[in-house]
Amino acid sequence: MTEIILTLESGTLSRLQDEIMEMRSVRDSFDIIEVRGDYFKDVNTLVRAIAMIRDSIDKPVLYTYRTEKEGGQGALLGEDYLYHLATIQKSIPVDYIDVEILQVSDPTIVEQLKRYSKVILSHHDFNGTPSDAVMTGIIDEMTAAKGDFYKIAYMPQTPEDVERVVAVLEQSKEKFGDIVTAISMGELGTKTRTSVEFPSRFTYGTLNEPQAPGQVNVAKLREIYGGTK
């Protein structure tokens, strides 16, 4: 089963108001709403934004704070990153939380985060695709950290890079079941987002502007993957 995650573009409450209207008009096209905390200036605004979303649409919320190191806009790292995630969890319910494995890999800490939200352990490289050994090593770290879901997203330089990511997806699904997402970004990697032949647990789409290279519209994803919740 592939669930469709809508990545929101907003970083301000006024933009969010418009985005909520748009989102409500295509509510059947997605299963989960991803709020990108790294787009917002401060935690208070962010918590109000999540509250606005929760009040206006009855769908699970995924909270993501993507660091600059992994292609986002967030400057917090290490302890500060963890403190930020814990602060959000304690301020407002979030159903899922994205946790970068390079920032948090201690299973005890992951266990604590899991008390409040399902944990998606993640790793990204917006410039290239790591070697097979590195990708497998990252998945092993995720297994050791005991997240609920694992996600990798890499930029391919060649069609072979896309195939390598698909191979890691298939091997990992065999080992761990339907909890793995593997994205090859950009145009080259489109099939990892849109093909029912290589289904990941989650596929990320957008309403308008792609929030990562290669993201497509959620309505198109719903046509491809079918199903509503």
Ligand SMILES: O=C1C[C@@](O)(C(=O)O)C[C@@H](O)[C@@H]1O
């Ligand atoms: O990690 C991901 C996946 C993503 O990078 C993508 O390629 O669709 C988009 C991000 O918003 C999300 O947090």
